Amino acid sequence: MRETCAPDLDEGTRRSLDVPPDLLDLPPDEMRRLGHLVVDLVVDHLAGMRERPALLAGDPATLRAGLGGPLPRDTGHPAGGLAAGLRTLAATAVPHQQHGDHPRYFARVPGPSSFAGVLGEWLATGTQSIASSWGGGAGPTTVELVVVEWLREALGLPPGTEGVLQSGGSTANVTALLAARHRTSRDGTTGVVYLSDQTHSSIARGLLSTGWAPDDVRVLPTGDRYALTADAVRRAVLADLAVGRRPAVVVATAGTTNTGRVDDLDGLADLCAEHGLWLHVDGAYGGPAAVTPRGRQVLAGLDRADSLVIDPHKWLFQPYDLACVLVRRPGALEAAFAMHPEYLADVQGGGQGGGQGGDQGRVDLHNRSLELTRRGRAFKLWLTFRTYGADRVAAAVDRGIGLAEYAQALVEADPALEVVTGASLGVVTFAAPARDDDAHRRAAAALTASGWAAVSSTVLGGRTVLRLCTINPRTTTADLDGTVGRLSALLAADDRAARP
Numbered sequence: 287m288r289e290t291c292a293p294d295l296d297e298g299t300r301r302s303l304d305v306p307p308d309l310l311d312l313p314p315d316e317m318r319r320l321g322h323l324v325v326d327l328v329v330d331h332l333a334g335m336r337e338r339p340a341l342l343a344g345d346p347a348t349l350r351a352g353l354g355g356p357l358p359r360d361t362g363h364p365a366g367g368l369a370a371g372l373r374t375l376a377a378t379a380v381p382h383q384q385h386g387d388h389p390r391y392f393a394r395v396p397g398p399s400s401f402a403g404v405l406g407e408w409l410a411t412g413t414q415s416i417a418s419s420w421g422g423g424a425g426p427t428t429v430e431l432v433v434v435e436w437l438r439e440a441l442g443l444p445p446g447t448e449g450v451l452q453s454g455g456s457t458a459n460v461t462a463l464l465a466a467r468h469r470t471s472r473d474g475t476t477g478v479v480y481l482s483d484q485t486h487s488s489i490a491r492g493l494l495s496t497g498w499a500p501d502d503v504r505v506l507p508t509g510d511r512y513a514l515t516a517d518a519v520r521r522a523v524l525a526d527l528a529v530g531r532r533p534a535v536v537v538a539t540a541g542t543t544n545t546g547r548v549d550d551l552d553g554l555a556d557l558c559a560e561h562g563l564w565l566h567v568d569g570a571y572g573g574p575a576a577v578t579p580r581g582r583q584v585l586a587g588l589d590r591a592d593s594l595v596i597d598p599h600k601w602l603f604q605p606y607d608l609a610c611v612l613v614r615r616p617g618a619l620e621a622a623f624a625m626h627p628e629y630l631a632d633v634q635g636g637g638q639g640g641g642q643g644g645d646q647g648r649v650d651l652h653n654r655s656l657e658l659t660r661r662g663r664a665f666k667l668w669l670t671f672r673t674y675g676a677d678r679v680a681a682a683v684d685r686g687i688g689l690a691e692y693a694q695a696l697v698e699a700d701p702a703l704e705v706v707t708g709a710s711l712g713v714v715t716f717a718a719p720a721r722d723d724d725a726h727r728r729a730a731a732a733l734t735a736s737g738w739a740a741v742s743s744t745v746l747g748g749r750t751v752l753r754l755c756t757i758n759p760r761t762t763t764a765d766l767d768g769t770v771g772r773l774s775a776l777l778a779a780d781d782r783a784a785r786p
């Protein structure tokens with residue numbers, strides 16, 4: 287064997303190599319001790335959640351005092367600082383946020399995560415799991431492919447549906463719409479895309495920021511149904527055709543953020559089939575309800591979408607972040623996103639989509655969206671299904687649907703309140719007819735500031751209303767009694783305070 291001799295190195299190189307290779311490492315027993323500290327901090331947080339505020343705002347000065355300061359430079363040995371740093375984050379950063387998993391967090395869209403999901407996330411993070419290329423991450427890739435297939439089955443979508451996990455509904459919807467755009471563009475120009483005034487605002491933002499011509503984005507009114515009808519879209523499509531425009535994509539919502547209402551998915555699917563349009567369904571929050579028989583009924587037609595987005599970090603009990611894009615046309619994602627640079631050739635599996643198989647199942651998930659380096663995001667959902675089973679998950683979703691119906695009944699029983707939109711997929715809106723917009727905003731703000739519960743106000747038909755989203759299965763009927771009762775009392779007190 288040829289003997290290697292020490293190369294001649296300059297001073298700077300030698301000094302850098304004198305740094306020990308384990309300078310960022312901790313001995314295994316220290317890692318174990320500190321890891322257990324994280325478990326303790328998290329379990330204390332979860333076990334004591336009910337007694338703490340559902341949302342705690344923060345002021346910049348206090349938070350900066352606890353968390354800021356100059357860039358730490360020489361901190362001595364890491365083990366000492368690590369425990370103190372963890373305690374500081376747990377004591378100062380963690381409390382100051384909206385606790386989407388709190389049983390009385392009813393604002394916007396809650397995120398009631400499960401402990402199986404938390405553990406799955408930790409395992410993936412701690413092991414630097416990557417689901418990018420087949421050759422560089424066959425294990426985590428398979429977990430993701432399996433989870434997408436489980437989701438497909440649980441939601442009742444057709445066999446052959448493919449998908450990819452993303453960070454959230456905003457990016458997932460853009461991913462699906464880029465695939466739709468790839469399929470429907472002609473000579474490099476986009477066609478017309480139809481949205482509604484209840485479509486989530488991130489979709490118009492996503493369309494415009496990815497270069498969809500503003501003139502090709504139609505926002506259609508939904509009136510007091512707060513849901514898109516096939517007739518409304520048909521009229522807009524025919525009007526565009528009459529002036530020589532090219533309709534291309536319809537965006538339907540399966541569970542709008544404001545009211546939980548569902549667009550006419552079946553009617554829109556018929557219309558899209560008739561005119562050769564791509565039907566995208568944003569089911570970010572509401573789509574997961576299709577895992578239950580009741581939800582499946584409300585979401586009839588969901589299985590006919592060309593693309594669908596759901597957010598397991600909303601209603602499938604996952605820690606942030608987790609969304610899923612599902613496409614009914616195998617290969618549609620790869621057609622839009624595949625790249626094959628020379629520096630990835632060694633790890634690419636060569637799968638071009640075309641069913642879960644790809645090339646004998648060797649799928650490169652980086653070819654299904656704009657993400658290249660992608661963490662093993664599926665572990666948490668895989669572990670959730672494996673731990674609880676789809677039936678228990680469905681029962682937990684169904685409880686959320688029932689809780690909104692209970693909240694509606696409470697509102698109906700209060701003579702000072704009226705239901706504005708009835709319970710739909712875990713959302714109910716209501717108002718006090720005798721109070722103005724400001725009084726409603728103040729009531730929502732006061733209850734949230736009290737910490738007992740967090741609720742939203744929103745605007746429907748030009749009127750400010752109160753809104754509860756009840757998708758946390760840990761919520762009790764007593765939680766809802768207290769929330770609706772407190773809001774009613776705040777509105778009544780506001781009236782007394784406003785009187786001269």
Ligand SMILES: Cc1ncc(COP(=O)(O)O)c(C=O)c1O
Pocket residue numbers: 394395453454455456457486488539541542543568569570571572597609
């Ligand atoms: C219907 C709908 N679509 C999209 C989004 C955006 O999802 P994310 O916040 O995960 O980006 C939301 C968020 O609440 C939503 O309710």
